[in-house]
Amino acid sequence: MKKLIAAVLAAASCASIAQAQAQAQQAPVPAAPTSAQPMPAFTLDQAVLAAGGSAPANAAAAAGIEAAQAGRSVAGLRPNP
Secondary structure, eight states, rough: HHHHHHHHHHHHHHHHHHHHHHHHHHHOOOOOOOOOOOOOOOOEEEEEEEEHHHHHHHHHHHHHHHHHHHHHHHHHHOOOO
């Protein structure tokens, strides 16, 4: 009896999964807008500037580089006699 119940539950769960997959495959694809204007192409410099404005990690890395360069210049100075 337990095996029969387990088999029925397994079949029912597989049927719902198969139905969900069939519905996902039949989902309509939205049409592309026909009145859309083509976007202007980015140059590499424009893309880097656009990405730099939204990435605070780049600003932190630049500050770290400046700090390292300042440390090198300070390390090269002679002490005042």
